[in-house]
Amino acid sequence: MMNDIWILLTASLVAINAALLGCFLLLRKMALVGDAISHAVLPGIVVAYYFSGDKTSLLLLIGATLTGVVASLMIDFLTKKAKIQGDASIGITYTLLFAVGMILISTWLKGNVDIDMDCVLYGEIGLINLDKIIIDGNLYIGPMAFYTELFAFFCIGLTLVLGFKGFKLLAFNEDYARGLGINTTRWHYVLMTLVSLTTVVSFEVVGAVLVVGFLIIPAATAQLISKKLNRMMFLAAIFGIAAVVIGYALAIWLNVNITGAMVSVSGIIFMMVLIIDKFFRKQQVSKSLNPA
Template structure:
Protein backbone atom coordinates (compact mmCIF):
# COMPACT_ATOMS: atom_id res chain seq x y z
CA UNK A 1 0.00 0.00 0.00
CA UNK A 2 1.30 3.43 -0.92
CA UNK A 3 0.99 5.45 2.29
CA UNK A 4 1.44 8.76 0.46
CA UNK A 5 -1.46 8.20 -1.90
CA UNK A 6 -3.77 6.81 0.78
CA UNK A 7 -3.14 9.62 3.23
CA UNK A 8 -3.54 12.29 0.58
CA UNK A 9 -6.84 10.74 -0.41
CA UNK A 10 -7.93 10.50 3.23
CA UNK A 11 -7.38 14.18 3.91
CA UNK A 12 -9.06 15.19 0.66
CA UNK A 13 -11.99 12.95 1.59
CA UNK A 14 -12.24 14.42 5.11
CA UNK A 15 -12.04 18.01 3.92
CA UNK A 16 -14.57 17.51 1.16
CA UNK A 17 -16.85 15.36 3.32
CA UNK A 18 -17.16 17.78 6.24
CA UNK A 19 -17.98 20.71 3.98
CA UNK A 20 -20.17 18.46 1.85
CA UNK A 21 -22.47 17.79 4.81
CA UNK A 22 -23.34 21.47 5.02
CA UNK A 23 -23.52 21.94 1.26
CA UNK A 24 -25.97 19.06 1.05
CA UNK A 25 -28.13 20.34 3.90
CA UNK A 26 -28.18 23.75 2.21
CA UNK A 27 -29.22 22.11 -1.08
CA UNK A 28 -26.00 23.23 -2.73
CA UNK A 29 -24.33 19.85 -3.26
CA UNK A 30 -23.23 20.70 -6.80
CA UNK A 31 -21.36 23.85 -5.85
CA UNK A 32 -18.09 21.92 -5.55
CA UNK A 33 -18.53 20.61 -9.08
CA UNK A 34 -19.30 24.12 -10.30
CA UNK A 35 -16.22 25.59 -8.67
CA UNK A 36 -13.93 22.91 -10.08
CA UNK A 37 -14.91 24.05 -13.59
CA UNK A 38 -15.39 27.76 -13.18
CA UNK A 39 -11.88 28.41 -11.85
CA UNK A 40 -10.39 28.00 -15.34
CA UNK A 41 -10.45 31.72 -16.25
CA UNK A 42 -8.90 32.47 -12.85
CA UNK A 43 -6.01 30.17 -13.66
CA UNK A 44 -5.50 31.72 -17.09
CA UNK A 45 -5.60 35.26 -15.74
CA UNK A 46 -3.21 34.34 -12.93
CA UNK A 47 -0.89 32.92 -15.57
CA UNK A 48 -1.09 36.07 -17.66
CA UNK A 49 -0.31 38.29 -14.69
CA UNK A 50 2.40 36.15 -13.10
CA UNK A 51 3.87 34.93 -16.38
CA UNK A 52 4.77 31.53 -14.97
CA UNK A 53 3.11 28.22 -14.49
CA UNK A 54 4.18 28.03 -10.84
CA UNK A 55 1.37 26.56 -8.82
CA UNK A 56 1.08 29.28 -6.16
CA UNK A 57 -0.18 32.18 -8.32
CA UNK A 58 -2.46 29.74 -10.09
CA UNK A 59 -3.90 28.63 -6.76
CA UNK A 60 -4.59 32.24 -5.82
CA UNK A 61 -6.25 32.91 -9.16
CA UNK A 62 -8.32 29.76 -8.91
CA UNK A 63 -9.40 30.38 -5.33
CA UNK A 64 -10.41 33.95 -6.16
CA UNK A 65 -12.43 32.74 -9.12
CA UNK A 66 -14.03 30.12 -6.89
CA UNK A 67 -15.28 32.86 -4.59
CA UNK A 68 -16.50 34.93 -7.53
CA UNK A 69 -18.45 31.87 -8.68
CA UNK A 70 -20.25 31.60 -5.34
CA UNK A 71 -21.00 35.33 -5.37
CA UNK A 72 -22.37 34.99 -8.90
CA UNK A 73 -24.54 32.02 -7.89
CA UNK A 74 -25.85 33.97 -4.91
CA UNK A 75 -26.53 37.01 -7.11
CA UNK A 76 -28.45 35.01 -9.71
CA UNK A 77 -30.52 33.29 -7.02
CA UNK A 78 -31.33 36.38 -4.99
CA UNK A 79 -31.51 39.18 -7.56
CA UNK A 80 -32.40 37.43 -10.80
CA UNK A 81 -34.77 35.12 -8.89
CA UNK A 82 -33.51 31.94 -10.56
CA UNK A 83 -33.72 28.48 -9.06
CA UNK A 84 -30.55 27.64 -7.17
CA UNK A 85 -29.59 24.78 -9.51
CA UNK A 86 -30.14 26.97 -12.58
CA UNK A 87 -27.90 29.66 -11.07
CA UNK A 88 -25.18 27.08 -10.46
CA UNK A 89 -25.53 25.81 -14.04
CA UNK A 90 -25.28 29.26 -15.59
CA UNK A 91 -22.36 30.36 -13.45
CA UNK A 92 -20.00 27.49 -14.01
CA UNK A 93 -20.67 26.78 -17.69
CA UNK A 94 -20.30 30.46 -18.51
CA UNK A 95 -17.07 30.94 -16.57
CA UNK A 96 -15.64 27.68 -17.94
CA UNK A 97 -16.44 28.81 -21.47
CA UNK A 98 -14.70 32.14 -20.85
CA UNK A 99 -11.68 30.20 -19.62
CA UNK A 100 -11.62 28.07 -22.77
CA UNK A 101 -11.77 31.19 -24.96
CA UNK A 102 -9.01 32.85 -22.96
CA UNK A 103 -6.80 29.79 -23.45
CA UNK A 104 -7.53 29.72 -27.18
CA UNK A 105 -6.69 33.42 -27.50
CA UNK A 106 -3.45 33.23 -25.56
CA UNK A 107 -2.10 29.91 -26.81
CA UNK A 108 -1.76 31.40 -30.31
CA UNK A 109 1.63 32.57 -29.26
CA UNK A 110 2.60 28.99 -28.47
CA UNK A 111 1.96 29.14 -24.74
CA UNK A 112 1.48 25.71 -23.29
CA UNK A 113 -1.59 25.93 -21.08
CA UNK A 114 -3.76 22.88 -21.43
CA UNK A 115 -6.78 22.67 -19.14
CA UNK A 116 -6.38 18.95 -18.75
CA UNK A 117 -2.94 19.34 -17.26
CA UNK A 118 -3.53 22.63 -15.47
CA UNK A 119 -6.90 21.75 -14.07
CA UNK A 120 -7.02 18.10 -13.32
CA UNK A 121 -4.35 16.19 -11.53
CA UNK A 122 -4.46 12.47 -10.87
CA UNK A 123 -4.00 11.00 -7.43
CA UNK A 124 -1.76 8.26 -8.84
CA UNK A 125 0.87 10.91 -9.56
CA UNK A 126 0.93 12.71 -6.19
CA UNK A 127 4.22 11.02 -5.37
CA UNK A 128 5.92 12.81 -8.26
CA UNK A 129 5.92 15.97 -6.15
CA UNK A 130 7.47 15.00 -2.84
CA UNK A 131 8.69 17.03 0.06
CA UNK A 132 12.20 16.02 0.92
CA UNK A 133 14.22 17.74 3.63
CA UNK A 134 17.99 17.51 4.12
CA UNK A 135 18.33 15.74 0.85
CA UNK A 136 17.02 12.37 1.99
CA UNK A 137 14.31 12.70 4.67
CA UNK A 138 11.11 11.94 2.80
CA UNK A 139 8.05 13.56 4.34
CA UNK A 140 5.39 12.46 1.87
CA UNK A 141 3.74 14.00 -1.17
CA UNK A 142 3.30 17.76 -1.31
CA UNK A 143 -0.44 17.36 -1.97
CA UNK A 144 -0.86 15.69 1.40
CA UNK A 145 1.00 18.49 3.18
CA UNK A 146 -1.23 20.97 1.38
CA UNK A 147 -4.35 19.24 2.63
CA UNK A 148 -3.35 18.93 6.29
CA UNK A 149 -3.45 22.66 7.19
CA UNK A 150 -6.73 22.93 5.31
CA UNK A 151 -8.05 20.03 7.37
CA UNK A 152 -6.99 21.74 10.60
CA UNK A 153 -8.60 25.00 9.45
CA UNK A 154 -11.88 23.32 8.54
CA UNK A 155 -12.02 21.30 11.77
CA UNK A 156 -11.47 24.41 13.88
CA UNK A 157 -13.99 26.54 11.98
CA UNK A 158 -16.65 23.82 12.00
CA UNK A 159 -16.11 22.83 15.65
CA UNK A 160 -16.04 26.33 17.10
CA UNK A 161 -18.78 27.67 14.89
CA UNK A 162 -20.91 24.55 15.17
CA UNK A 163 -23.96 26.39 16.54
CA UNK A 164 -23.66 29.00 13.84
CA UNK A 165 -23.54 26.37 11.08
CA UNK A 166 -26.46 24.54 12.65
CA UNK A 167 -28.77 27.53 12.95
CA UNK A 168 -27.90 29.26 9.67
CA UNK A 169 -28.31 25.99 7.77
CA UNK A 170 -31.55 24.83 9.39
CA UNK A 171 -33.41 28.12 9.63
CA UNK A 172 -31.66 31.18 8.14
CA UNK A 173 -34.59 33.56 8.76
CA UNK A 174 -34.69 32.60 12.41
CA UNK A 175 -30.94 33.17 12.69
CA UNK A 176 -31.40 36.57 11.06
CA UNK A 177 -34.10 37.45 13.60
CA UNK A 178 -31.42 37.01 16.27
CA UNK A 179 -29.15 39.40 14.44
CA UNK A 180 -26.83 36.66 13.16
CA UNK A 181 -25.31 37.59 9.81
CA UNK A 182 -26.45 34.69 7.64
CA UNK A 183 -24.55 35.85 4.56
CA UNK A 184 -21.27 36.11 6.48
CA UNK A 185 -21.58 32.44 7.46
CA UNK A 186 -22.55 31.57 3.91
CA UNK A 187 -19.46 33.19 2.43
CA UNK A 188 -17.22 31.67 5.09
CA UNK A 189 -18.46 28.22 4.05
CA UNK A 190 -18.08 29.08 0.37
CA UNK A 191 -14.51 30.33 0.87
CA UNK A 192 -13.60 27.06 2.51
CA UNK A 193 -15.29 25.06 -0.26
CA UNK A 194 -13.44 27.11 -2.83
CA UNK A 195 -10.11 26.60 -1.05
CA UNK A 196 -10.55 22.84 -0.64
CA UNK A 197 -11.80 22.31 -4.17
CA UNK A 198 -8.99 24.25 -5.76
CA UNK A 199 -6.22 22.71 -3.66
CA UNK A 200 -7.57 19.19 -3.97
CA UNK A 201 -8.37 18.92 -7.64
CA UNK A 202 -5.07 20.40 -8.61
CA UNK A 203 -3.48 17.40 -6.95
CA UNK A 204 -5.96 14.57 -7.15
CA UNK A 205 -8.52 15.39 -9.84
CA UNK A 206 -12.04 16.73 -9.91
CA UNK A 207 -13.92 13.44 -9.67
CA UNK A 208 -12.44 12.69 -6.27
CA UNK A 209 -13.35 16.15 -4.98
CA UNK A 210 -16.91 16.18 -6.24
CA UNK A 211 -17.50 12.56 -5.31
CA UNK A 212 -16.29 12.91 -1.73
CA UNK A 213 -18.20 16.14 -1.33
CA UNK A 214 -21.51 14.44 -2.04
CA UNK A 215 -21.52 10.66 -1.61
CA UNK A 216 -20.26 10.10 1.98
CA UNK A 217 -22.45 12.95 3.38
CA UNK A 218 -25.46 11.60 1.49
CA UNK A 219 -24.80 8.12 2.92
CA UNK A 220 -24.49 9.49 6.44
CA UNK A 221 -27.64 11.57 5.92
CA UNK A 222 -29.58 8.37 5.14
CA UNK A 223 -28.99 7.23 8.68
CA UNK A 224 -30.00 10.73 9.70
CA UNK A 225 -29.86 11.02 13.45
CA UNK A 226 -28.00 14.09 14.64
CA UNK A 227 -25.90 16.62 12.83
CA UNK A 228 -22.77 15.70 14.78
CA UNK A 229 -23.34 12.03 14.00
CA UNK A 230 -23.82 12.82 10.32
CA UNK A 231 -20.37 14.44 10.29
CA UNK A 232 -18.76 11.55 12.17
CA UNK A 233 -20.42 8.98 9.89
CA UNK A 234 -19.28 10.96 6.86
CA UNK A 235 -15.70 10.60 8.06
CA UNK A 236 -16.22 6.86 8.61
CA UNK A 237 -17.69 6.29 5.14
CA UNK A 238 -14.98 8.45 3.58
CA UNK A 239 -12.27 6.36 5.26
CA UNK A 240 -13.90 3.10 4.15
CA UNK A 241 -14.19 4.37 0.57
CA UNK A 242 -10.54 5.41 0.47
CA UNK A 243 -9.16 2.15 1.89
CA UNK A 244 -11.43 -0.26 0.03
CA UNK A 245 -11.29 1.82 -3.15
CA UNK A 246 -7.51 1.77 -3.13
CA UNK A 247 -7.50 -2.03 -2.71
CA UNK A 248 -10.02 -2.37 -5.52
CA UNK A 249 -7.98 -0.18 -7.86
CA UNK A 250 -4.78 -2.11 -7.15
CA UNK A 251 -6.58 -5.42 -7.60
CA UNK A 252 -8.01 -4.46 -10.99
CA UNK A 253 -5.00 -2.34 -11.85
CA UNK A 254 -7.41 0.53 -12.56
CA UNK A 255 -7.87 4.18 -11.70
CA UNK A 256 -7.41 4.89 -8.00
CA UNK A 257 -9.83 7.83 -7.92
CA UNK A 258 -12.34 5.76 -9.86
CA UNK A 259 -12.01 2.87 -7.42
CA UNK A 260 -12.56 5.10 -4.36
CA UNK A 261 -15.65 6.82 -5.73
CA UNK A 262 -17.08 3.51 -6.98
CA UNK A 263 -16.74 2.07 -3.48
CA UNK A 264 -18.35 5.20 -1.99
CA UNK A 265 -21.32 4.68 -4.32
CA UNK A 266 -21.56 0.98 -3.45
CA UNK A 267 -21.55 1.82 0.27
CA UNK A 268 -24.38 4.29 -0.34
CA UNK A 269 -26.58 1.64 -1.98
CA UNK A 270 -25.75 -1.01 0.61
CA UNK A 271 -26.70 1.37 3.44
CA UNK A 272 -29.86 2.38 1.63
CA UNK A 273 -30.94 -1.26 1.16
CA UNK A 274 -30.19 -2.07 4.81
CA UNK A 275 -32.17 0.96 5.90
CA UNK A 276 -35.19 -0.04 3.80
CA UNK A 277 -35.10 -3.53 5.33
CA UNK A 278 -34.89 -2.18 8.87
CA UNK A 279 -37.78 0.21 8.18
CA UNK A 280 -39.98 -2.64 6.94
CA UNK A 281 -39.18 -4.71 10.00
CA UNK A 282 -40.00 -1.82 12.34
CA UNK A 283 -43.28 -0.96 10.64
CA UNK A 284 -44.33 -4.61 10.70
CA UNK A 285 -43.60 -4.85 14.39
CA UNK A 286 -45.36 -1.73 15.62
CA UNK A 287 -48.17 -0.64 13.35
CA UNK A 288 -49.85 1.60 15.86
CA UNK A 289 -46.68 3.55 16.51
CA UNK A 290 -45.31 6.56 14.59
CA UNK A 291 -46.59 5.65 11.14
CA UNK A 292 -50.04 4.72 12.30
CA UNK A 293 -50.35 7.81 14.42
CA UNK A 294 -49.47 10.13 11.57
CA UNK A 295 -52.17 8.64 9.38
CA UNK A 296 -54.67 9.10 12.14
CA UNK A 297 -53.80 12.75 12.54
CA UNK A 298 -54.00 13.43 8.83
CA UNK A 299 -57.58 12.30 8.98
CA UNK A 300 -58.31 14.79 11.72
CA UNK A 301 -56.83 17.62 9.68
CA UNK A 302 -58.91 16.79 6.63
Protein backbone atom coordinates in the same frame (compact mmCIF):
# COMPACT_ATOMS: atom_id res chain seq x y z
CA MET B 1 4.45 0.45 -0.55
CA MET B 2 5.44 3.75 1.06
CA ASN B 3 4.08 5.50 -2.01
CA ASP B 4 0.72 3.75 -1.62
CA ILE B 5 0.48 4.84 1.97
CA TRP B 6 1.16 8.47 1.09
CA ILE B 7 -1.44 8.33 -1.67
CA LEU B 8 -3.99 6.82 0.72
CA LEU B 9 -3.19 9.38 3.42
CA THR B 10 -3.51 12.28 1.00
CA ALA B 11 -6.73 10.99 -0.56
CA SER B 12 -8.17 10.33 2.91
CA LEU B 13 -7.51 13.94 3.83
CA VAL B 14 -9.28 15.03 0.63
CA ALA B 15 -12.18 12.81 1.64
CA ILE B 16 -12.32 14.13 5.21
CA ASN B 17 -12.13 17.80 4.17
CA ALA B 18 -14.77 17.37 1.51
CA ALA B 19 -17.07 15.22 3.67
CA LEU B 20 -17.09 17.71 6.57
CA LEU B 21 -18.05 20.60 4.29
CA GLY B 22 -20.41 18.35 2.34
CA CYS B 23 -22.53 17.87 5.46
CA PHE B 24 -23.17 21.61 5.68
CA LEU B 25 -23.76 21.95 1.95
CA LEU B 26 -26.29 19.16 2.10
CA LEU B 27 -28.13 20.53 5.12
CA ARG B 28 -28.26 23.95 3.51
CA LYS B 29 -29.69 22.30 0.38
CA MET B 30 -26.79 23.64 -1.64
CA ALA B 31 -25.30 20.37 -2.88
CA LEU B 32 -25.14 21.61 -6.44
CA VAL B 33 -23.63 24.94 -5.47
CA GLY B 34 -20.69 22.84 -4.31
CA ASP B 35 -20.70 21.15 -7.69
CA ALA B 36 -20.76 24.51 -9.42
CA ILE B 37 -17.91 25.91 -7.33
CA SER B 38 -15.75 22.88 -7.97
CA HIS B 39 -16.16 23.34 -11.74
CA ALA B 40 -15.81 27.09 -11.53
CA VAL B 41 -12.40 27.22 -9.84
CA LEU B 42 -10.89 25.97 -13.10
CA PRO B 43 -10.30 29.37 -14.78
CA GLY B 44 -8.82 30.67 -11.52
CA ILE B 45 -6.41 27.75 -11.36
CA VAL B 46 -5.38 28.17 -14.99
CA VAL B 47 -4.84 31.94 -14.77
CA ALA B 48 -2.92 31.69 -11.49
CA TYR B 49 -0.85 28.82 -12.85
CA TYR B 50 -0.12 30.75 -16.03
CA PHE B 51 1.31 33.65 -14.04
CA SER B 52 3.10 31.73 -11.32
CA GLY B 53 4.16 28.66 -13.30
CA ASP B 54 3.75 26.58 -10.17
CA LYS B 55 0.95 24.25 -9.16
CA THR B 56 1.38 24.69 -5.42
CA SER B 57 2.03 28.40 -5.05
CA LEU B 58 0.17 30.60 -2.59
CA LEU B 59 -0.92 32.85 -5.47
CA LEU B 60 -2.66 29.91 -7.08
CA LEU B 61 -4.33 28.98 -3.84
CA ILE B 62 -5.70 32.48 -3.23
CA GLY B 63 -6.54 33.30 -6.84
CA ALA B 64 -8.38 30.08 -7.52
CA THR B 65 -10.20 30.15 -4.18
CA LEU B 66 -11.46 33.63 -5.04
CA THR B 67 -12.83 32.37 -8.37
CA GLY B 68 -14.94 29.87 -6.46
CA VAL B 69 -16.33 32.66 -4.30
CA VAL B 70 -16.99 34.74 -7.42
CA ALA B 71 -18.96 31.79 -8.80
CA SER B 72 -21.19 31.69 -5.74
CA LEU B 73 -21.64 35.49 -5.96
CA MET B 74 -22.58 35.10 -9.62
CA ILE B 75 -25.16 32.44 -8.77
CA ASP B 76 -26.69 34.73 -6.14
CA PHE B 77 -26.65 37.63 -8.60
CA LEU B 78 -28.38 35.64 -11.35
CA THR B 79 -31.01 34.38 -8.93
CA LYS B 80 -31.73 37.64 -7.12
CA LYS B 81 -31.06 40.37 -9.68
CA ALA B 82 -31.63 38.70 -13.03
CA LYS B 83 -34.43 36.61 -11.47
CA ILE B 84 -33.37 33.39 -13.20
CA GLN B 85 -34.54 30.35 -11.27
CA GLY B 86 -31.98 28.79 -8.91
CA ASP B 87 -31.11 25.59 -10.74
CA ALA B 88 -30.68 27.37 -14.05
CA SER B 89 -28.43 30.00 -12.42
CA ILE B 90 -26.19 27.23 -11.13
CA GLY B 91 -26.09 25.57 -14.55
CA ILE B 92 -25.30 28.78 -16.41
CA THR B 93 -22.59 29.85 -13.96
CA TYR B 94 -20.64 26.65 -13.82
CA THR B 95 -20.80 25.85 -17.53
CA LEU B 96 -19.63 29.38 -18.39
CA LEU B 97 -16.71 29.41 -15.95
CA PHE B 98 -15.70 25.85 -16.77
CA ALA B 99 -15.81 26.69 -20.50
CA VAL B 100 -13.59 29.73 -19.92
CA GLY B 101 -11.15 27.53 -18.01
CA MET B 102 -11.03 24.99 -20.81
CA ILE B 103 -10.56 27.64 -23.48
CA LEU B 104 -7.64 29.03 -21.48
CA ILE B 105 -6.13 25.55 -21.15
CA SER B 106 -6.45 24.89 -24.88
CA THR B 107 -4.91 28.24 -25.82
CA TRP B 108 -2.50 29.37 -23.07
CA LEU B 109 -1.40 26.01 -21.78
CA LYS B 110 -1.32 24.11 -25.05
CA GLY B 111 0.77 20.96 -24.65
CA ASN B 112 1.48 21.69 -20.99
CA VAL B 113 2.07 18.54 -18.96
CA ASP B 114 1.10 19.89 -15.55
CA ILE B 115 -2.46 20.96 -16.27
CA ASP B 116 -4.30 19.25 -19.10
CA MET B 117 -7.80 17.98 -19.73
CA ASP B 118 -7.18 14.65 -18.00
CA CYS B 119 -5.96 16.38 -14.88
CA VAL B 120 -9.12 18.52 -14.88
CA LEU B 121 -11.27 15.42 -15.05
CA TYR B 122 -9.72 13.16 -12.44
CA GLY B 123 -6.49 14.66 -11.14
CA GLU B 124 -3.20 12.86 -10.94
CA ILE B 125 -3.46 11.01 -7.68
CA GLY B 126 -1.02 8.35 -8.86
CA LEU B 127 1.63 10.96 -9.51
CA ILE B 128 1.51 13.04 -6.35
CA ASN B 129 4.64 11.37 -5.05
CA LEU B 130 6.67 13.06 -7.78
CA ASP B 131 6.43 16.35 -5.94
CA LYS B 132 8.27 15.42 -2.77
CA ILE B 133 9.17 17.47 0.22
CA ILE B 134 12.69 16.66 1.33
CA ILE B 135 14.25 18.36 4.30
CA ASP B 136 17.86 18.27 5.45
CA GLY B 137 18.93 17.09 2.03
CA ASN B 138 17.74 13.52 2.32
CA LEU B 139 14.91 13.19 4.85
CA TYR B 140 11.74 12.50 2.87
CA ILE B 141 8.67 13.60 4.74
CA GLY B 142 5.95 13.03 2.16
CA PRO B 143 4.44 14.55 -0.98
CA MET B 144 3.60 18.23 -1.27
CA ALA B 145 -0.07 17.45 -1.91
CA PHE B 146 -0.34 15.84 1.52
CA TYR B 147 0.77 19.03 3.21
CA THR B 148 -1.52 21.31 1.22
CA GLU B 149 -4.40 19.01 2.16
CA LEU B 150 -3.25 19.11 5.78
CA PHE B 151 -3.21 22.90 5.60
CA ALA B 152 -6.78 22.91 4.24
CA PHE B 153 -7.77 20.46 6.97
CA PHE B 154 -6.52 22.83 9.65
CA CYS B 155 -8.28 25.80 8.02
CA ILE B 156 -11.55 23.88 7.88
CA GLY B 157 -11.15 22.36 11.35
CA LEU B 158 -10.36 25.70 12.97
CA THR B 159 -13.26 27.49 11.25
CA LEU B 160 -15.71 24.73 12.10
CA VAL B 161 -14.62 24.61 15.75
CA LEU B 162 -14.75 28.38 16.17
CA GLY B 163 -17.96 28.86 14.21
CA PHE B 164 -19.74 25.60 14.95
CA LYS B 165 -22.79 27.25 16.48
CA GLY B 166 -23.15 29.68 13.59
CA PHE B 167 -22.80 26.96 10.98
CA LYS B 168 -25.20 24.70 12.80
CA LEU B 169 -27.89 27.37 13.04
CA LEU B 170 -27.33 28.33 9.42
CA ALA B 171 -27.64 24.70 8.36
CA PHE B 172 -30.88 23.95 10.14
CA ASN B 173 -32.79 27.19 10.33
CA GLU B 174 -31.46 30.19 8.49
CA ASP B 175 -34.42 32.41 9.31
CA TYR B 176 -34.12 31.69 13.00
CA ALA B 177 -30.39 32.42 12.85
CA ARG B 178 -31.10 35.75 11.20
CA GLY B 179 -33.74 36.44 13.83
CA LEU B 180 -31.11 35.95 16.52
CA GLY B 181 -29.04 38.66 14.87
CA ILE B 182 -26.46 36.35 13.33
CA ASN B 183 -24.91 37.66 10.12
CA THR B 184 -25.99 34.74 7.94
CA THR B 185 -24.55 36.22 4.75
CA ARG B 186 -21.10 36.26 6.31
CA TRP B 187 -21.34 32.63 7.43
CA HIS B 188 -22.65 31.68 4.02
CA TYR B 189 -19.63 33.14 2.28
CA VAL B 190 -17.24 31.66 4.86
CA LEU B 191 -18.68 28.26 3.93
CA MET B 192 -18.40 29.01 0.20
CA THR B 193 -14.78 30.09 0.67
CA LEU B 194 -13.97 26.83 2.48
CA VAL B 195 -15.65 24.76 -0.25
CA SER B 196 -13.71 26.69 -2.83
CA LEU B 197 -10.43 26.19 -0.93
CA THR B 198 -11.08 22.46 -0.64
CA THR B 199 -11.70 22.04 -4.36
CA VAL B 200 -8.62 24.08 -5.20
CA VAL B 201 -6.23 22.09 -3.00
CA SER B 202 -7.83 18.84 -4.16
CA PHE B 203 -7.52 19.81 -7.83
CA GLU B 204 -4.21 18.11 -8.51
CA VAL B 205 -5.19 15.05 -6.49
CA VAL B 206 -8.71 14.29 -7.75
CA GLY B 207 -9.41 16.92 -10.43
CA ALA B 208 -12.19 19.50 -10.66
CA VAL B 209 -15.03 17.32 -11.93
CA LEU B 210 -14.92 14.33 -9.61
CA VAL B 211 -14.34 16.27 -6.39
CA VAL B 212 -18.10 16.75 -6.14
CA GLY B 213 -18.38 13.02 -5.49
CA PHE B 214 -16.19 13.48 -2.42
CA LEU B 215 -18.22 16.49 -1.29
CA ILE B 216 -21.72 15.12 -1.57
CA ILE B 217 -21.83 11.32 -1.58
CA PRO B 218 -20.26 10.51 1.84
CA ALA B 219 -22.27 13.29 3.51
CA ALA B 220 -25.48 12.02 1.91
CA THR B 221 -24.70 8.46 2.99
CA ALA B 222 -24.21 9.68 6.56
CA GLN B 223 -27.42 11.67 6.39
CA LEU B 224 -29.35 8.50 5.61
CA ILE B 225 -28.57 6.96 8.99
CA SER B 226 -27.89 9.76 11.46
CA LYS B 227 -30.01 12.41 13.04
CA LYS B 228 -27.32 14.39 14.82
CA LEU B 229 -24.91 16.78 13.13
CA ASN B 230 -21.80 15.59 15.02
CA ARG B 231 -22.57 11.97 14.20
CA MET B 232 -23.31 12.83 10.59
CA MET B 233 -19.96 14.60 10.19
CA PHE B 234 -18.10 11.73 11.82
CA LEU B 235 -19.83 9.10 9.69
CA ALA B 236 -19.35 11.14 6.53
CA ALA B 237 -15.60 11.20 7.14
CA ILE B 238 -15.59 7.44 7.77
CA PHE B 239 -17.58 6.73 4.59
CA GLY B 240 -15.24 9.01 2.64
CA ILE B 241 -12.14 7.21 3.91
CA ALA B 242 -13.72 3.80 3.26
CA ALA B 243 -14.43 4.76 -0.35
CA VAL B 244 -10.84 5.99 -0.76
CA VAL B 245 -9.26 2.82 0.62
CA ILE B 246 -11.55 0.32 -1.14
CA GLY B 247 -11.51 2.33 -4.37
CA TYR B 248 -7.72 2.50 -4.37
CA ALA B 249 -7.36 -1.25 -3.75
CA LEU B 250 -9.83 -2.03 -6.55
CA ALA B 251 -8.16 0.39 -8.95
CA ILE B 252 -4.72 -1.16 -8.38
CA TRP B 253 -6.13 -4.68 -8.62
CA LEU B 254 -8.12 -4.06 -11.84
CA ASN B 255 -5.67 -1.52 -13.26
CA VAL B 256 -8.27 1.19 -13.76
CA ASN B 257 -8.50 4.93 -13.02
CA ILE B 258 -7.96 5.53 -9.28
CA THR B 259 -10.15 8.60 -8.68
CA GLY B 260 -12.93 7.16 -10.80
CA ALA B 261 -12.84 3.95 -8.77
CA MET B 262 -12.95 5.84 -5.46
CA VAL B 263 -16.03 7.86 -6.41
CA SER B 264 -17.73 4.80 -7.94
CA VAL B 265 -17.18 2.90 -4.69
CA SER B 266 -18.53 5.88 -2.77
CA GLY B 267 -21.71 5.73 -4.86
CA ILE B 268 -22.02 1.99 -4.34
CA ILE B 269 -21.62 2.43 -0.57
CA PHE B 270 -24.42 5.02 -0.72
CA MET B 271 -26.77 2.64 -2.53
CA MET B 272 -25.91 -0.21 -0.16
CA VAL B 273 -26.56 1.88 2.94
CA LEU B 274 -29.82 3.10 1.40
CA ILE B 275 -31.04 -0.43 0.70
CA ILE B 276 -29.91 -1.90 4.05
CA ASP B 277 -31.41 1.02 5.94
CA LYS B 278 -34.69 0.60 4.09
CA PHE B 279 -34.70 -3.12 4.83
CA PHE B 280 -34.24 -2.58 8.58
CA ARG B 281 -36.84 0.14 8.64
CA LYS B 282 -39.33 -2.17 6.99
CA GLN B 283 -38.61 -4.87 9.59
CA GLN B 284 -39.05 -2.36 12.41
CA VAL B 285 -42.36 -1.23 10.96
CA SER B 286 -43.65 -4.77 10.55
CA LYS B 287 -42.47 -5.61 14.10
CA SER B 288 -44.35 -2.68 15.55
CA LEU B 289 -47.41 -3.63 13.53
CA ASN B 290 -47.33 -7.32 14.59
CA PRO B 291 -45.77 -7.28 18.09
CA ALA B 292 -46.14 -11.04 18.56
